[in-house]
Amino acid sequence: MRPRRFLLVALAVAAIAFLQVVLERNDRTYDLTAEHTLSLTSETTAVVRQVHHPVRVTAFLRPEEAGRPEEAALLDRYHRLNRRITYRVIDPDAAPGETRRLDIDPVFGGMALEQGTRVERAPTVTEQDVTAGLARLLRRHVPTLCAATGHGEAAIDATVNDGLSTAAALLRENGFRLRAIDLLVEPAVPDGCDGLLLVRPTAPLGPAQQAVGAYLAGGGRAVVLTDPVSSVDLNPLLAPYGVGIDRGIVFESAPDAHLRGDPTSLVVRQYQGGTPVARGLPPTVFPGAQGVTSAEHLERGIAVAAFAQSSSASYLSRRAERAEFDPNNDVRGPITVAAAVDRSATVAGKAQRTRLVVTGDADFAANGSIGDAGNSRLVIQASEWVTLQEDLVTVDANLPTVRPLALTDARRRYVLFLTVGVVPGLILLAGVMVWAVRRGR
Amino acid sequence: MTRATAGKDLRVLWTSPIPYVVAALFHAVVAVLYVSQLEDRRQALMQPFFPIAGFMLVVLVPVLAMRTLAEEARAGTLDLLLAVPVATRPLVAGKWLATWATSLAVLAPAALFAPILRWFGHPDSGPIVTGFAGLVLLTAALTGIGVLASSLTASQPVAAMVALFVSLALWFAHRGTASAGVAGVLARFSTSDRLRSFAGGAVHTADVGFFVAVAAGALVLAAAAVDSRRLR
Numbered sequence: 001m002r003p004r005r006f007l008l009v010a011l012a013v014a015a016i017a018f019l020q021v022v023l024e025r026n027d028r029t030y031d032l033t034a035e036h037t038l039s040l041t042s043e044t045t046a047v048v049r050q051v052h053h054p055v056r057v058t059a060f061l062r063p064e065e066a067g068r069p070e071e072a073a074l075l076d077r078y079h080r081l082n083r084r085i086t087y088r089v090i091d092p093d094a095a096p097g098e099t100r101r102l103d104i105d106p107v108f109g110g111m112a113l114e115q116g117t118r119v120e121r122a123p124t125v126t127e128q129d130v131t132a133g134l135a136r137l138l139r140r141h142v143p144t145l146c147a148a149t150g151h152g153e154a155a156i157d158a159t160v161n162d163g164l165s166t167a168a169a170l171l172r173e174n175g176f177r178l179r180a181i182d183l184l185v186e187p188a189v190p191d192g193c194d195g196l197l198l199v200r201p202t203a204p205l206g207p208a209q210q211a212v213g214a215y216l217a218g219g220g221r222a223v224v225l226t227d228p229v230s231s232v233d234l235n236p237l238l239a240p241y242g243v244g245i246d247r248g249i250v251f252e253s254a255p256d257a258h259l260r261g262d263p264t265s266l267v268v269r270q271y272q273g274g275t276p277v278a279r280g281l282p283p284t285v286f287p288g289a290q291g292v293t294s295a296e297h298l299e300r301g302i303a304v305a306a307f308a309q310s311s312s313a314s315y316l317s318r319r320a321e322r323a324e325f326d327p328n329n330d331v332r333g334p335i336t337v338a339a340a341v342d343r344s345a346t347v348a349g350k351a352q353r354t355r356l357v358v359t360g361d362a363d364f365a366a367n368g369s370i371g372d373a374g375n376s377r378l379v380i381q382a383s384e385w386v387t388l389q390e391d392l393v394t395v396d397a398n399l400p401t402v403r404p405l406a407l408t409d410a411r412r413r414y415v416l417f418l419t420v421g422v423v424p425g426l427i428l429l430a431g432v433m434v435w436a437v438r439r440g441r
Numbered sequence: 442m443t444r445a446t447a448g449k450d451l452r453v454l455w456t457s458p459i460p461y462v463v464a465a466l467f468h469a470v471v472a473v474l475y476v477s478q479l480e481d482r483r484q485a486l487m488q489p490f491f492p493i494a495g496f497m498l499v500v501l502v503p504v505l506a507m508r509t510l511a512e513e514a515r516a517g518t519l520d521l522l523l524a525v526p527v528a529t530r531p532l533v534a535g536k537w538l539a540t541w542a543t544s545l546a547v548l549a550p551a552a553l554f555a556p557i558l559r560w561f562g563h564p565d566s567g568p569i570v571t572g573f574a575g576l577v578l579l580t581a582a583l584t585g586i587g588v589l590a591s592s593l594t595a596s597q598p599v600a601a602m603v604a605l606f607v608s609l610a611l612w613f614a615h616r617g618t619a620s621a622g623v624a625g626v627l628a629r630f631s632t633s634d635r636l637r638s639f640a641g642g643a644v645h646t647a648d649v650g651f652f653v654a655v656a657a658g659a660l661v662l663a664a665a666a667v668d669s670r671r672l673r
Binding site: 005006009012013016017019020023024026027028029030031032033034035037038069073401402403404405406407411412415416418419420423424425427428430431434435438 | 554562
């Protein structure tokens with residue numbers, strides 16, 4: 001080949017390679033899936049856009065792990081959205097030093113997100129975990145939720161069915177610090193508490209009630225989860241904020257609004273009031289709820305959003321043992337089972353903001369039910385909102401719809417007959433016909 | 442010139458038994474493997490079909506492309522063609538076009554799976570469209586490699602083996618390099634990785650560009666190889 005021609009060929013190949021490099025660097029993606037499963041959610045996008053300093057994500061995945069390409073592709077989406085986020089996928093067996101430095105379990109793997117000297121960790125490489133990790137890195141202040149104890153409340157370290165250990169782990173994963181405070185021993189909410197968790201006290205609060213009241217009056221925030229099994233009257237505590245508890249248990253008659261065979265396990269699918277607590281919330285399950293009331297006339301500066309309600313076919317029964325409506329005692333639905341209260345006030349020239357989330361059921365957040373539907377998300381969103389962090393939302397990935405295939409044995413045989421027998425057979429027949437025609441000429 | 446070459450090659454190809462045998466083999470194997478995947482997953486998904494079909498194309502397209510230039514060189518007709526002032530690029534492009542069209546015709550009956558899936562379930566149509574688009578582009582690149590290999594030798598089996606080796610190397614480029622520093626670079630050459638994106642329902646402009654670049658680069662080199670023969 002002449003040198004000039006060789007040069008032209010080399011130039012042409014180099015130009016093609018250069019164009020490809022340009023395309024790689026300016027890649028655009030078009031997601032044609034019905035549920036946009038290959039795109040990051042709008043919540044993730046909002047969080048990723050807040051990253052203004054370099055973040056390095058290290059995923060510890062073994063080469064043989066089934067989901068490794070998908071997880072790498074997920075991290076690549078974050079990188080494409082914000083180039084300050086870089087990532088690497090390493091084998092924990094091949095890089096024991098990095099595994100130790102980032103405090104990752106070498107057996108189970110996981111993920112570390114580094115920004116400067118700060119490191120956040122997560123157990124899996126999912127959109128929920130990556131975004132939650134980024135949100136924790138972005139958060140300058142780690143909010144502390146103080147869980148009240150001393151009056152028979154559900155405990156944050158209890159692993160039994162009605163305990164809160166799963167909720168506590170979830171809150172920690174979402175960047176909260178949890179602290180148990182004994183209001184029996186020391187009836188005062190400590191200064192370091194950004195929010196109070198009061199879950200199903202079963203013994204009268206006594207002096208603690210006054211302490212919690214004073215905390216709320218001073219601009220405190222609380223998540224109050226009441227339950228029909230508790231006889232403790234929390235109305236004096238809640239009344240100044242325009243809400244109260246209507247004792248009893250809600251029976252649901254609408255078939256799609258309760259779990260099958262259990263009319264007291266409410267399924268709430270739609271939310272009212274436009275509060276951030278219920279923003280984007282999937283259906284939630286309340287296994288045995290009493291009513292949450294709101295005052296007809298609210299004081300100035302108080303807004304109550306009754307965001308979760310039973311259907312109009314439900315009723316609040318005063319006597320749980322009688323599963324039929326008693327017009328003299330029971331209350332017809334819809335019954336509010338969860339409400340969010342926002343009170344703004346100026347005290348001694350200083351603005352104070354009290355926030356409360358009150359539910360008529362505590363079981364939805366307990367170990368036995370927090371995994372149901374959107375219950376865990378409600379716990380997180382309520383905690384985010386009361387601690388004034390509603391911009392850091394919980395994330396649900398765009399998950400694909402399950403598309404079942406009705407492939408019976410007869411259908412399978414038919415498909416195989418068509419695709420393995422008929423189609424190749426017709427193709428071969430066409431070949432034989434062409435051969436025969438040619439031979440005949 | 443391109444159209445005339447493509448037309449002549451199409452006639453030659455379709456009067457030989459090769460495309461019929463290749464197509465029958467392709468559909469029988471792909472159908473057996475894909476239906477077994479459907480049985481396992483019980484989901485109306487087309488996604489498992491594309492890597493199976495892609496791998497079969499990696500194996501079979503070199504067979505379709507092996508004769509394009511190698512046969513002409515063996516029979517001496519290529520030297521005859523080059524003795525007259527015929528532009529090389531349209532000649533190579535025509536041969537590529539004929540083989541690509543044949544490969545697509547071989548692939549086409551596989552579209553039957555889409556209505557079958559719709560019959561038994563509710564598949565997502567996005568990944569079906571993008572998956573087939575990925576196969577069309579993969580076929581273009583594989584045909585380019587096949588034509589290039591065919592331009593380098595006068596032996597059809599050698600051309601097929603060279604094309605198969607290169608195509609397999611590109612298919613598995615992402616494998617076995619997990620911890621190496623070159624992993625990222627090699628993975629970018631992986632045709633199976635690129636096809637996986639299409640099969641999932643995403644179209645990356647870089648993936649489209651990659652397949653087009655492989656096909657174009659191979660054709661430029663094939664034209665240069667044919668040209669060098671003219672100058673000998």
